[in-house]
Amino acid sequence: MTEPAIVWFREDLRLADNPALTAACARGGPVLCVYILDEESEGVRAPGGAARWYLHHALAALSASLARSGGRLDLYRGPAETVLRDLVARSGAGALYWNRRYGGAEIALDARIKTACDGVCEVRSFNGKLLAEPWTVLNRSGAPFRVFTPFWRAAQDRIDHAPPLPAPARLVAAAPAGAPCALGALGLEPTGPDWAGGLRATWRAGEAAARERLAAFLDERLARYAAERDLPHVEATSRLSPSLAFGEISPRQIRAAVAHAVDAQPALARAADKFMSEVGWREFSWSLLFHFPDLPAVNFDRRFDAFPWRAEDEAARDIAAWTAGRTGYPLVDAGMRELWATGYMHNRVRMVAASFLIKHLLVDWRVGERWFWDTLCDADAANNAASWQWVAGCGADAAPYFRIFNPVLQGEKFDPDGAYVRRWLPELAATPAKFVHKPWTAPQRPADYPAPIVDHDFARRRALAAFERLRAV
Ligand SMILES: Cc1cc2nc3c(=O)[nH]c(=O)nc-3n(C[C@H](O)[C@H](O)[C@H](O)COP(=O)(O)OP(=O)(O)OC[C@H]3O[C@@H](n4cnc5c(N)ncnc54)[C@H](O)[C@@H]3O)c2cc1C
Numbered sequence: 077m078t079e080p081a082i083v084w085f086r087e088d089l090r091l092a093d094n095p096a097l098t099a100a101c102a103r104g105g106p107v108l109c110v111y112i113l114d115e116e117s118e119g120v121r122a123p124g125g126a127a128r129w130y131l132h133h134a135l136a137a138l139s140a141s142l143a144r145s146g147g148r149l150d151l152y153r154g155p156a157e158t159v160l161r162d163l164v165a166r167s168g169a170g171a172l173y174w175n176r177r178y179g180g181a182e183i184a185l186d187a188r189i190k191t192a193c194d195g196v197c198e199v200r201s202f203n204g205k206l207l208a209e210p211w212t213v214l215n216r217s218g219a220p221f222r223v224f225t226p227f228w229r230a231a232q233d234r235i236d237h238a239p240p241l242p243a244p245a246r247l248v249a250a251a252p253a254g255a256p257c258a259l260g261a262l263g264l265e266p267t268g269p270d271w272a273g274g275l276r277a278t279w280r281a282g283e284a285a286a287r288e289r290l291a292a293f294l295d296e297r298l299a300r301y302a303a304e305r306d307l308p309h310v311e312a313t314s315r316l317s318p319s320l321a322f323g324e325i326s327p328r329q330i331r332a333a334v335a336h337a338v339d340a341q342p343a344l345a346r347a348a349d350k351f352m353s354e355v356g357w358r359e360f361s362w363s364l365l366f367h368f369p370d371l372p373a374v375n376f377d378r379r380f381d382a383f384p385w386r387a388e389d390e391a392a393r394d395i396a397a398w399t400a401g402r403t404g405y406p407l408v409d410a411g412m413r414e415l416w417a418t419g420y421m422h423n424r425v426r427m428v429a430a431s432f433l434i435k436h437l438l439v440d441w442r443v444g445e446r447w448f449w450d451t452l453c454d455a456d457a458a459n460n461a462a463s464w465q466w467v468a469g470c471g472a473d474a475a476p477y478f479r480i481f482n483p484v485l486q487g488e489k490f491d492p493d494g495a496y497v498r499r500w501l502p503e504l505a506a507t508p509a510k511f512v513h514k515p516w517t518a519p520q521r522p523a524d525y526p527a528p529i530v531d532h533d534f535a536r537r538r539a540l541a542a543f544e545r546l547r548a549v
Pocket residue numbers: 305313314315316317318320321354355356357358359361421422423424426427430448452454455456457459460461463464467
């Protein structure tokens with residue numbers, strides 16, 4: 077009888093196109109599938125509130141799919157190294173497999189576990205997360221790219237073109253080892269109060285739901301993706317971000333499905349390129365995080381270390397207005413309320429809301445990054461940090477610091493009738509379209525909706541003056 081193989085699920089909560097799981101099954105013996113909620117290992121960032129809620133449901137779905145295939149998902153809580161060493165010893169495992177993660181602390185942890193299990197069992201890792209390994213996409217001098225377009229061009233030659241792996245037809249579950257816990261015991265779902273009603277109404281977690289979302293996107297929305305992806309009142313994007321963050325679907329599966337759609341309908345080619353380039357921004361962000369592991373905490377452009385952010389306590393009231401969606405700027409407020417209610421915000425609105433915090437309120441981008449980390453179902457260490465730095469102007473290939481979004485003009489351009497802001501701001505339900513993005517100018521100012529907490533022209537001048545100081549650095 078072949079010894080059991082342990083598959084350690086992390087950011088790859090799926091059966092199909094899961095190279096670690098496929099390799100474990102190919103050994104021909106029983107498989108012990110485990111997930112460890114690790115909130116203790118050094119530097120590993122614990123998921124935020126909304127992501128914890130999503131994770132609960134993603135694990136429930138993974139557990140159900142494994143059960144249907146004859147397998148079982150065992151859940152543990154604790155430092156991954158301790159849990160795994162114990163599991164390997166108790167189960168007599170001959171192999172420990174996982175799909176790679178690319179954050180600095182996670183890589184260090186995986187390396188420690190590899191060393192600890194060396195000689196005890198075979199330890200192998202696989203790529204289940206990215207189209208191309210970040211250490212293979214380098215410029216001519218062998219350095220990581222700092223600009224997206226050449227990165228994405230070079231990545232095309234590094235992409236693994238093999239078709240995605242099918243889900244294993246049948247698994248043989250190994251006997252449990254140690255003391256796995258029930259899903260509820262992980263404490264991922266909020267209780268007292270249960271604030272997740274809006275999340276439940278918005279998301280269906282799991283691999284099958286992700287595949288269905290992708291298929292619906294390709295059938296119904298890909299053709300108008302390039303034209304409509306910036307319009308927050310239109311559902312024009314894939315909404316795959318939480319599934320990608322938790323690995324319910326792989327970028328390889330997305331790439332293959334997109335290529336299939338284009339084969340069937342060549343007119344989709346341009347829209348498909350645009351969509352895949354957004355998936356490319358995800359690759360770029362993960363490459364940045366791999367090469368610059370401090371990305372979530374340190375300015376990529378170190379000149380910004382001298383930036384005169386307002387102190388957090390001095391800006392506390394403004395930060396509170398921003399998080400609550402009560403800045404007086406409808407597009408910003410609608411986005412922040414969408415985020416709070418659903419764990420998601422449209423990409424265009426994310427840019428405007430982030431820019432407002434950083435440039436209108438002069439608050440350090442890390443404050444916003446932390447809030448998004450806690451409230452997004454798709455919170456993703458690389459995408460979130462790279463995007464916040466991009467908006468701030470200190471990131472790789474970033475928006476120039478002098479690009480200061482005018483939230484009124486952004487609203488009038490991308491939500492001209494105000495359908496999006498009215499959806500999230502009931503106070504503006506009766507405000508005519510002409511005033512809906514600047515309600516303080518309406519003859520009848522909407523009751524209960526705040527006046528702007530800062531004047532746009534003043535804020536713009538203040539931000540430009542602050543950014544000017546960097547020139548001297
Ligand atoms: C301040 C800020 C914070 C952000 N934080 C996150 C985050 O924590 N997690 C996250 O997944 N995305 C983040 N994004 C990027 C982007 O807003 C979301 O990926 C996108 O809105 C998700 O919706 P979708 O799946 O419908 O996207 P689609 O347009 O359908 O794109 C498909 C996929 O491509 C990737 N993608 C799209 N746009 C970007 C981008 N600009 N950067 C990197 N990858 C991208 C995502 O994985 C997305 O699911 C952030 C953007 C900003 C401006």
